[in-house]
Amino acid sequence: MSAPFNAAAHLVDRQVTRGLGDRPALIGPRATLTYDTLATRVARAGAGWRALGVRPEERVLIHAADTPETVVALLSLLRIGAVPVPVSTMSPPRELAVLVADSRCRYALVDAEFARHAQGALEDSSYVPDLLGVVVLDDAPVRPPSPVIRIRWEHLMAVGDSCGDGDRAPDRTTEDSPALWLYTSGTTGTPKAAMHRHGSIRVVADRYGRQILGLRPGDRCYSVARLFFAYGIGNSCFLPLAAGAAAILDPAPPTPASIARRLSEDEPTVFFGVPTSYAALLRAPDLPDDAFHGVRLAVSAGEPLPPELQHRFRARFGTDLVNGMGSTEALHIFLTNRPGDTRPGTLGTPVPGYELRIVTVDDTAEAPPGTPGVLKVRAPSAATGYWCRSDATHTVFHGVWLNTGDLFTRDADGQYVCLGRANDMIKSGGIWVAPTEVENRLLEHPSVAAVCVVAAPDTDGLDRPVACVVPAAPGDSLDIDELTAFCRETLAAYECPRHVLPFTVLPTTATGKVNRRLVQREAAIRLGAPTPDLRVPPQAPPPPHETEPTATATPVPEPAPGGD
Numbered sequence: 001m002s003a004p005f006n007a008a009a010h011l012v013d014r015q016v017t018r019g020l021g022d023r024p025a026l027i028g029p030r031a032t033l034t035y036d037t038l039a040t041r042v043a044r045a046g047a048g049w050r051a052l053g054v055r056p057e058e059r060v061l062i063h064a065a066d067t068p069e070t071v072v073a074l075l076s077l078l079r080i081g082a083v084p085v086p087v088s089t090m091s092p093p094r095e096l097a098v099l100v101a102d103s104r105c106r107y108a109l110v111d112a113e114f115a116r117h118a119q120g121a122l123e124d125s126s127y128v129p130d131l132l133g134v135v136v137l138d139d140a141p142v143r144p145p146s147p148v149i150r151i152r153w154e155h156l157m158a159v160g161d162s163c164g165d166g167d168r169a170p171d172r173t174t175e176d177s178p179a180l181w182l183y184t185s186g187t188t189g190t191p192k193a194a195m196h197r198h199g200s201i202r203v204v205a206d207r208y209g210r211q212i213l214g215l216r217p218g219d220r221c222y223s224v225a226r227l228f229f230a231y232g233i234g235n236s237c238f239l240p241l242a243a244g245a246a247a248i249l250d251p252a253p254p255t256p257a258s259i260a261r262r263l264s265e266d267e268p269t270v271f272f273g274v275p276t277s278y279a280a281l282l283r284a285p286d287l288p289d290d291a292f293h294g295v296r297l298a299v300s301a302g303e304p305l306p307p308e309l310q311h312r313f314r315a316r317f318g319t320d321l322v323n324g325m326g327s328t329e330a331l332h333i334f335l336t337n338r339p340g341d342t343r344p345g346t347l348g349t350p351v352p353g354y355e356l357r358i359v360t361v362d363d364t365a366e367a368p369p370g371t372p373g374v375l376k377v378r379a380p381s382a383a384t385g386y387w388c389r390s391d392a393t394h395t396v397f398h399g400v401w402l403n404t405g406d407l408f409t410r411d412a413d414g415q416y417v418c419l420g421r422a423n424d425m426i427k428s429g430g431i432w433v434a435p436t437e438v439e440n441r442l443l444e445h446p447s448v449a450a451v452c453v454v455a456a457p458d459t460d461g462l463d464r465p466v467a468c469v470v471p472a473a474p475g476d477s478l479d480i481d482e483l484t485a486f487c488r489e490t491l492a493a494y495e496c497p498r499h500v501l502p503f504t505v506l507p508t509t510a511t512g513k514v515n516r517r518l519v520q521r522e523a524a525i526r527l528g529a530p531t532p533d534l535r536v537p538p539q540a541p542p543p544p545h546e547t548e549p550t551a552t553a554t555p556v557p558e559p560a561p562g563g564d
Helices: 007-017 035-052 068-079 093-103 112-122 153-161 198-210 230-243 256-265 275-282 307-317 390-396 435-442 480-488 516-527
Strands: 024-027 032-034 059-063 083-086 107-110 133-136 149-152 178-183 193-197 220-223 246-248 270-273 297-300 321-326 333-336 355-359 373-378 401-410 416-421 426-428 431-433 448-457 463-471 499-502
Touching: 007 035, 007 068, 007 198, 007 230, 024 035, 024 068, 032 035, 035 068, 035 153, 059 068, 059 093, 059 112, 068 083, 068 178, 068 230, 093 112, 107 112, 112 133, 133 153, 149 153, 178 198, 178 230, 193 198, 198 230, 198 333, 220 230, 230 246, 230 270, 230 321, 256 275, 270 275, 275 307, 275 448, 307 321, 355 401, 390 401, 416 435, 426 448, 426 463, 431 435, 435 448, 435 463, 435 480, 448 516, 463 480, 463 516, 480 499, 499 516
Parallel strands: 024 246, 059 083, 059 107, 083 178, 107 133, 133 149, 220 246, 220 270, 270 297, 297 321, 463 499
Antiparallel strands: 024 032, 178 193, 321 333, 355 373, 373 401, 401 416, 426 431, 448 463
């Protein structure tokens, strides 16, 4: 039996006991909640959920924007031992219906902003066999089908207010009790729910938030990634609250304009972004160069951070980006550069308490320094598996090790370098090409704002690298010959793109990452090549012994579903 532990009590009640009750905990556009107020509301909401009949380990789906009320709901469910399931607010109705059915949630929480999506998801009663009720924030106009009931958030809170102290007490959860589910992006099929424990929340807050970032009372944390991301829920809930700091919550989409408002009005001291958002801020002409003057730490994760982007950001805003990597399966960041010691192009070293291995293709030994292999992580915050996905669980969870499915090398100093997803690799001229290496080179050119390198067949049916480029200035034309020559200065011939295609914008997944498969399909259409079937997951590259013998061939391991 694991030790008694309740994550909500750890994040909220503990700060009141420490004497931080009057400090800000959640900063929203309409109100700021202190730790005292947050503790009271979380206890009331928890009692309200109990009065509705929500029991420990039952799921409650959350489809709502980042607001203090959403965080109160999430924490209140943790408090009573139930399992919150935050899902993407970008999910279309049909996908949302699939998540409702897959999670077998008993209740759903919906706000007015996303009421239309929720209504569309609930109209097909075959997708909601286990749903008992929908709790609505801001009187969201959702009308669930009978016999599913509709409950206003204010009513739930009023019911909780009338309950006794016993109904408001935390559930007797342990470190190993189910805490929350987080769905992966599902780029190769139906999204999978990674199941996390209460104890893992304390682990990520302590190992990364305290030991790496040094979060403390007085910090104000803002996250571009939203609460339904593993990265986002850590940034806007677990890490700041565990430190007695404040989380800045904004229900508006994270555009350069809305981010600029948060920087100027709320003055965050810790900023969590993704490379796409940092690139967008660099392109924002109205953002002053001192916009980050009050930010002591700017973190980047969620997708690879090109070195050139890191250099440009520091040159303009005077702020280093602390590059890290995590995954939905590991709950948060497990590999990172250190504040004050950032090395562009690398991901640094493991977070304390995490162990990494780069293994050979056959998984019989660790790869020597400088040799590519698949990254595995031994994570004290690892999920217990995927809900009802035994095959996927066996592919990713190897005993105590998580198979990330990412290609890495490790240099002589112990620094880790990501080469991208194994199934993103391109075989050109019999040699494996890492798209990220080509992308990083193109991003060094001043005319390039964003780029995605994919494979497309040439006239002989052989795959060749194709660069899909967004110009730095909207409407500008690209000098194809110049970009090709620029690549040839540092890249091998087989790495250089055979075609450079202009894009206005690169399509993204529901989690905000570049959707390489859609880019690849568009590139194939433009080139008159066969288009990939988006219903079929990309095939894994073969092991290296099937590659023509060459000193520069890159061994490629079997890929596995990766993190967000």
